[in-house]
Amino acid sequence: MRQLPPALPPAAPSRRRRKVGWRPWPAAVGVAAALAAVAGLGVATMQARQELAQVRRAEQRIAAVLGADDARTITAPAGRAGRGGRGTVVLSRSQGALVFWAAGLGEPPEGRVYQLWQLAPGRITSAGLLASSGSGGTVPVLSALSAGAGRVGVTVEPAGGSRQPTGTPLLLVDLPAA
Structure with missing residues (x-):
């Protein structure tokens, strides 16, 4: 005859264990924040380039006035x-x-x-x-x-x-x- 397994006390209600690992929602939020930061830096860089070009044009015009033959x-x-x-x-x-x-x-x-x-x-x-x-x-x-x-x-x-x-x-x- 076959032996029965040992009797165990009744199990307590178990809580689901959370899986440790990649979570799509926080990762998506992080990627979106990084993209927004890159876009913001891109806009700021373009504005700075436009302002620099404007300053250079003004400096060239000033130099033209200062260096004109009739100045x-x-x-x-x-x-x-x-x-x-x-x-x-x-x-x-x-x-x-x-x-x-x-x-x-x-x-x-x-x-x-x-x-x-x-x-x-x-x-x-x-x-x-x-x-x-x-x-x-x-x-x-x-x-x-x-x-x-x-x-x-x-x-x-x-x-x-x-x-x-x-x-x-x-x-x-x-x-x-x-």
Whole structure:
């Protein structure tokens, strides 16, 4: 006769054991996050390249104005409102542009910016906002020459600039006649 297997106590309810290994859901989330990061870096890289190309074009235009055969350099002191410093314009009519920068103006007051203007009889046109160079001066600004412009001036304006000057110019530079 055959022997019976030993009697075992009744088994406790068992819990399912989780399989250890690859889980598709967390892996998919990780891959999606990595792809999103790569896409974000790609967009940022493209934007940086476009900005760099824009800066290079501006530098080339500035160099063309500064190196033009008809380039004229005019410097004028800034003496209004207790400020020192000076503004410099390099004008080239053949290039149809001017380059302006200032030195010694210091930083504009909080929430304000220096703005460059071209003045023609009966018309004042913004020629751009002046960015600080970090050494008490401004970064050169390239501006297309406005028809009839005889002067450029700098005012202190609210951050973002103004459509028309809101104060007295800190400096004015007379442009040479054609």
